[in-house]
Amino acid sequence: MRISFTGDLSPAGSALRYGVFRADMVLGNIKYTATCSASPVYEGAGGDLFTAVRTGIRGALYGSLPEEEAALAYALTTGYTDGIEEGLMESVRYGGVAHVFAVSGMHIGVFYGALAFLLKKMRAPKWLSVPLPLVAAFLFCGVCGFSSSAMRAFLTCAATAVCTLIGIRRDGIEAAGFACGVILLADPVYLLSLGFQLSAAAYIAIVALAPAAEKCFSPLSRRVPLLRKPLSAVAVTLAVQLCLLPVMLNAFGYVSVWGILLNLAALPLFTFYFPFLLAGVLLACLFPAAASVILFLPAAALSLFALFFRAADFSSLLVKGFSFGFAAAVAFYLLLLLWSGRVNARGQTASALACFLAAFVFVSGLLTNYVPPQTCRVVQMCYYGDYCCALVQTENADVLLVNGEVSSSRLQTFLFLHGAAPDAVVILSDTANAVAGSLLFTDFRVAYVPSDVTLSLRDRETVSADAFSVDGVDYVFRPSGQLFLSYAGVTGVFNGTAASADFSLFAAEPRDGLIFTIERGILSVS
Amino acid sequence: MFRVHKEGDTEEDFVNLRPFAVGAAALATGAGFCYAALFCGVHFLYALLFLLPLGMILVFARRKRRAAVYVFLFLALFGVGMGGLALRMESYGAQQFREGEYALSGEISELTETEDGYARVLLTDVSADGRELDGNVTVYFYASLKNGE
Incomplete structure (x- = not known):
């Protein structure tokens, strides 16, 4: 289907923005963004085959199930999680099982395995039972938008099948x-795509690291043979979590400890449930009138899933508050390689190497997260141009600057990512009370707003002033809506105009040291 | 002293005997070096510090044909990974159209809905004011995609 409209076109700019490499933009060759300023005109019908299939699945699910169950089922079958309510998705992430919605290797593996199993039971000849599941898995990858994790899994299946x-x-x-x-x-x-990194790291952990992890439990499993299989599953989950640790901390700012336990239950349950859901969705698309009956049981299971994750609080057990630097991450993976037993180092040599690598990981990680005295670092994020946050970190204080209305979950992720617990917040937007409400999950002691804004917060100090200072950084609200920051004789601008949050003035990379200088109207980072 | 091995190996090699794993590692290392050079301020020449010892191994290990083949494979794919990423970034960076209002037309390739009620549409084969656009476009507009609309 073609669409025509008049709109504002903006070049996407550099692939690296605010210290984050936008792999999805580059992979999709998305060089521009646009907003639609007039009603669009649609020409023709349909689209490519996979878009049409996705649209059909969406229609069948949303037409026959309550919205939440439909969104969950749609995410499970296609990997598109946009419809899932953010609070629920966040709880699932804290539980460490968000990968069930990512159409990962697990989905493709279960799909391929279920088909291969069926064909084997039907005693299909080898020339049919090997390629047929592969073709079906490839088509399923297409429905999932040929995501890198799905394709990685498909190619692994293909190699195994060959x-x-x-x-x-x-x-x-x-x-x-x-x-x-x-x-x-x-x-x-x-x-550089997160999906590929997670998928590859998880699979490599399963095939290369899990056997070594299993060896750690072998004395126990030898004594109690009944525990052999559960301990093997624990070893696999543990290996995967360890392998994902640097990637997860870098991308999300935390790793779920609950994930180890929940995945033990999630993996067998999912293996059993997923083929039934897929079959149900297929039948629902073919017989839309009976869709609600066909999908009754799968939807009931999804309701239970949602209920469980809404009721539980998994945010209490997270590994967070620090990030691996590049060097520490490389050393950490070398340590895992050594542990996997695939490097021929034995005895004292292996011990010495392991000690050296562990010490390197520790010291390098410490240095990455350390803010030296007499320095100030600025990190920031943005989202769809609706809001901007910046974190000003000095030796004794973390100050969070917020412009625009930002959801508390986004803020939480941002703070996790940088291991920050803000001592103070500075709110630039004219909806300060609403913004402050979404900040209450943090333990900030004082909130600063411009003198013409009134903010009322229980149990927190609020300061309405045009100029103030926190740990050596001077902040000045300007009538233009901007916030000027001065530190060690250097001044930077945090643009806070409500109409357009212009973040470009803070071009500092996350975790860059000081900071910002303005010469001839151009801000540069030094 | 060290060798990366797999079960059943008998030779005391220090390189991985799995060609696909070596190839993938080489591609990833090359692309990683390129990323570091382009975005992390690491100079491209630093790659030489990494590659020179490998090159020397290639020269000295001519008699151990298998080791030499693996080192050559690594070096070649390292170059492919590095060059490939550099070319992709070069091509992505060339955005010919400036910011402004245009009459846009394109093929809908992907439809998603964001949590704040906006639809996100990926357009391919796009033209702006009748001229072909040099990339794809993401368009945001307020709409509900529920019920397969």
Whole structure:
């Protein structure tokens, strides 16, 4: 389907923005964004096959199920999580099981495995039972938008299937190497995509690290043979969580400890549930009139899922408050490689190397998260141009600057990501009370607003002033709506005009040291 | 002293004997170096510090043909990864149209709905004021996509 409209077009700019590489933009060759200023005109019908299938699934689900269940089922079957309410999604993330909505290797593996199992039971010949599930898995990847995690899983399945077909021994690491190699050859930008990083790290953990983790439990499993399988599952989950640790901390600012426990239950449940959901969705698309009956049981399970995650609070057990630097992450993975037993280092050599790497990870991680005395660092984020937050970190204080209405979950992620617990907040927007409400989850002691804004907060100090100072940084609200910051003789501007939050003035990379200078009207970072 | 091995190996090699794993690692390392050079202020020449020892191994390990093949494979794919990412970034950075109001027309490739009630549409094969656009466009507008609309 074609669409025509008059709108404002903006170039997307650099692939790296505010210290975050926008891999999805580069992979999709999205060089521009636009807003629609007049009613669009649609021409033609349909679209490509996969878009049409997704639209059909969306229609069948939203037409027959309550909105929440429909959104969950749609996310499970296509990987598109946009319809899931943010609070629920956040709880699922804190529980460490958000990957069930990402159409990951688990989905493709279960889909491929279920089809292969069915064909085996039907005693289909090898020439049919090997390629047919592969073709179906490829089409399923298409419905999921050919996401990198889905394609990684598909290629791994393909490599394994080819090994089966020609009768050579299967090798998990080679299959992972083949899948990752093909994806990176197709587009090296995938290396910087979070989905690919998580998917590849999780799979490599399963095939390379889990056996070593399993060995740690072998004395116990030898004594109690009944525990062998559960302990093996714990080892796999533990290995995956360890392998994902640097990636997760870098991307989300935390790793869920609950995830280890919940995944033990989630994986077998999902393996059982997912084929039934897929079959139900397929039937619902074919027989829309009976969709609500067909999907009754899968939807009931999703209701229970939502109820459980709404009732529970998994945010209490998170590994957070620090991030790996690049060097620490590399050393951490070398340490895991050593632990995996695939490096031929033994005895004292192995111990010495392990001690060195562990010490390196510790010291390098410490230095990454350390704000030296007499310095000030600024990190920031933005979202759809609706709001902007900046974090000003000095030796003794973290100050959060907020412009625009920002949701508390976004703020929480931002603060986790930078290991910050703000001592003070500075609110620039004219809806200060609403903004302050979304900040109450933090332990800030004082909130600063311009002198013409009244803010009332229980149990927190509020200061309405045009100029104030926090830990050596001077802040001045200007009548133009901007906030000027001065530190060690250097001044920067945080633009706070309500109409357009212009963040470009803070061009500092996250975790960059000081900071900002303005020369001839151009802000540069030094 | 060290070798990366797999079960059943008998030779005392220090390189991984799995060609696909070596290839993927080389591509990833090359692309990683390119990213560091383009966005983290690490100079491209630093890659030489990494590659020179490998090159020397290639020269000295000519008699150990298998080791030499693996080192050559690594070096070649390292270059492919590095060059590939550099080319992609070069191509992405070239955005020919300036900010402004245009009559836009394009093929709807993807429809999603954001949590604040906006629809996000990915347009491919886009033209702006009749001229072909050099990339895809994400369009935001207020609409509900529920019920498959």
